[in-house]
Amino acid sequence: xxxxxxxxxxxxxxxxxxxxxxxxxxxxxxxxxxxxxxxxxxxxxxxxxxxxxxxxxxxxxxxxxxxxxxxxxxxxxxxxxxxxxxxxxxxxxxxxxxxxxxxxxxxxxxxxxxxxxxxxxxxxxxxxxxxxxxxxxxxxxxxxxxxxxxxxxxxxxxxxxxxxxxxxxxxxxxxxxxxxxxxxxxxxxxxxxxxxxxxxxxxxxxxxxxxxxxxxxxxxxxxxxxxxxxxxxxxxxxxxxxxxxxxxxxxxxxxxxxxxxxxxxxxxxxxxxxxxxxxxxxxxxxxxxxxxxxxxxxxxxxxxxxxxxxxxxxxxxxxxxxxxxxxxxxxxxxxxxxxxxxxxxxxxxxxxxxxxxxxxxxxxxxxxxxxxxxxxxxxxxxxxxxxxxxxxxxxxxxxxxxxxxxxxxxxxxxxxxxxxxxxxxxxxxxxxxxxxxxxxxxxxxxxxxxxx
Numbered sequence: 001x002x003x004x005x006x007x008x009x010x011x012x013x014x015x016x017x018x019x020x021x022x023x024x025x026x027x028x029x030x031x032x033x034x035x036x037x038x039x040x041x042x043x044x045x046x047x048x049x050x051x052x053x054x055x056x057x058x059x060x061x062x063x064x065x066x067x068x069x070x071x072x073x074x075x076x077x078x079x080x081x082x083x084x085x086x087x088x089x090x091x092x093x094x095x096x097x098x099x100x101x102x103x104x105x106x107x108x109x110x111x112x113x114x115x116x117x118x119x120x121x122x123x124x125x126x127x128x129x130x131x132x133x134x135x136x137x138x139x140x141x142x143x144x145x146x147x148x149x150x151x152x153x154x155x156x157x158x159x160x161x162x163x164x165x166x167x168x169x170x171x172x173x174x175x176x177x178x179x180x181x182x183x184x185x186x187x188x189x190x191x192x193x194x195x196x197x198x199x200x201x202x203x204x205x206x207x208x209x210x211x212x213x214x215x216x217x218x219x220x221x222x223x224x225x226x227x228x229x230x231x232x233x234x235x236x237x238x239x240x241x242x243x244x245x246x247x248x249x250x251x252x253x254x255x256x257x258x259x260x261x262x263x264x265x266x267x268x269x270x271x272x273x274x275x276x277x278x279x280x281x282x283x284x285x286x287x288x289x290x291x292x293x294x295x296x297x298x299x300x301x302x303x304x305x306x307x308x309x310x311x312x313x314x315x316x317x318x319x320x321x322x323x324x325x326x327x328x329x330x331x332x333x334x335x336x337x338x339x340x341x342x343x344x345x346x347x348x349x350x351x352x353x354x355x356x357x358x359x360x361x362x363x364x365x366x367x368x369x370x371x372x373x374x375x376x377x378x379x380x381x382x383x384x385x386x387x388x389x390x391x392x393x394x395x396x397x398x399x400x401x402x403x404x405x406x407x408x409x410x411x412x413x414x415x416x417x418x419x420x421x422x423x424x425x426x427x428x429x430x431x432x433x434x435x436x437x438x439x440x441x442x443x444x445x446x447x448x449x450x451x452x
Contacts, residue, residue: 002026002046005417006036007388009402011057013362014377017402023056025384028421033378053392054416055402057358058377059120059385060328061365064211064266064287064316067110067124068103068132069094071446072321080296080322083217084230090321093450094127102446104131109443111139112436113326115426117412118387120419123264123287123316123369125184125211129167133174133181140425140433142385144369146184146211146264147171149199153240154192161198168208178421182209185258188249189220189231192242193256200257209370211287212258215249215275216267217298224249250275259284264368266316269293269301276302276309285312285368288360290335292318303335304344304352314365327412329389332357336407354407388417 003025010021012033022039024032024046032039040048072093079086098106107126114122121142126132129147136143147167151160164183171181185191185199203210215221222229227244235242245252250271253259259282266287268279279286288301306313315335317326336357345351366376375385389410391399396414399405418426425433 002031002043003049004039004043004046005049005051005056005386005388007051007054007056008391009055010378011055011358011402012378013058013359014379021056023378023386025419025422028383030378030380030382030384032380051388051416054388054390055406056378056386056388057406058362058375059387059418059420060118060361061121061314061369061376062114062119062317062326062328063123063264063285063314063365063368064289064318065110065114065122065124065326066126066319066321067107067114067122067135068126068128069106069319069321070110070113071098071102071106071443071450072319073324075450076321083219083296083298084234086296097450098446100128100131102449103128104135105439105442105446107132107135108138108434108439110320110326111135111141112431112434112439113320115139115141115418115420115431116415117327117329118389118415118418119326119328120385120387121366121371121375123211123365125186125213125266129171129181130174133171133179136179137176138434139431140178140420140423142178142375142383142420144180144182144209144371146182146209148184148186150186150190151195152190152192152235152242153238154194154243155240157192157195157198160195161202164199165202168206180209182211184211187213187216187220188252189223189242193245193252196256196258200261203261204257209264210258210261211264211266212253214253214265214268215270216293217269217296220249221270224252248272248275250278254278254282262370266318267293267298267301268306269299271302273305276306276311279306279311280309283312285314285370287316287365287368288313288335289316289318289323290338291331292316292322294334294338296322300338300342302344303339304346307352307356308346312364312367313360314368315360325412328361329406329411329414332361333407335360354401354403357407358403384419384422386419387415390414390416
């Protein structure tokens with residue numbers, strides 16, 4: 001069956017906006033995009049869905065999340081002035097206070113929030129990969145779940161490598177057409193250089209997408225470039241030293257073979273022009289997480305410089321433990337305004353605009369995750385991942401330009417419809433794939449245990 005979605009505006013992202021446009025969907029794929037009259041003529045027997053004063057655009061790609069931490073929304077705010085303390089509390093709370101069931105419920109609730117906000121694809125970094133994969137499957141989301149690996153102590157590299165490989169091999173059976181598996185050596189400061197090299201080689205050999213937190217904080221920079229700072233002190237207290245590369249994070253990743261995997265790197269706040277050149281040279285993607293970076297006091301990534309250099313950049317909400325919401329429209333607005341506040345320009349010519357912001361939230365994220373051939377735009381033959389956003393609310397009226405209205409006046413709460421691979425996973429104010437009321441009750445029970 002063919003279905004045609006019609007709206008006042010269609011924004012394919014890969015081409016210009018279409019007034020009174022339509023998108024035809026057959027099975028899991030986009031079958032046609034164009035003016036309503038043209039699409040209707042091509043598919044005369046199709047079922048027609050009228051969305052009225054709304055914009056149809058590609059589903060949002062949130063290329064850096066931690067859905068399993070959704071139950072910690074607001075829980076870590078007392079530690080936000082001390083990143084090391086914040087990390088310790090995250091790790092201890094997840095490992096010591098949350099059961100496997102709690103982690104599933106937390107991830108599933110994060111998936112519900114995502115589809116409600118028009119997110120159709122996530123790049124999720126997960127310590128409990130199996131539960132997050134199940135949560136995405138149950139919600140009907142598309143995603144890559146990057147199973148995390150840790151090991152800062154070079155004395156136990158073989159043991160940690162075997163542990164990471166065994167986890168990946170167990171998780172393979174959970175992959176589907178929508179939910180696939182990746183590998184995440186957590187960060188340069190939690191993975192010893194020799195272990196990082198082995199994991200990068202493993203990802204290449206197994207053709208696994210690889211994601212890392214990189215160049216995020218002052219504490220990380222001190223360890224990478226000087227061998228000092230809070231991480232070095234913490235490791236010394238645990239009885240071992242971290243062999244600092246004495247260079248920038250990005251150069252370290254190039255030397256360790258990580259950039260050979262064309263990885264997705266989250267944050268990239270502390271990068272210089274040489275680092276940006278390396279990102280472009282190796283085809284690495286960047287998950288830009290401006291709200292999380294600001295909330296944790298890490299600073300601001302040089303977004304316009306990266307885009308001007310041709311680096312593939314998408315948007316990530318990071319976990320709601322460091323952002324509070326999974327909302328790519330809000331994230332795109334924050335990214336754009338922060339860039340303009342810093343007087344950034346692309347190539348010294350222009351400031352970023354609303355079209356740039358929407359591209360970051362859609363095609364940019366797909367490109368950063370190396371799945372541009374699957375999703376990220378409304379194009380014939382791509383997967384039918386799309387979102388409809390109303391344009392007629394009081395806070396949006398008048399709407400002179402649809403892209404500007406979406407970025408500057410709208411949020412995830414204005415989403416009317418979310419479609420993943422042709423399946424409607426959110427419409428009429430409800431997620432269609434899970435029982436939200438029952439899941440909300442389970443989340444609150446998890447929170448009671450977490451705070452006991």
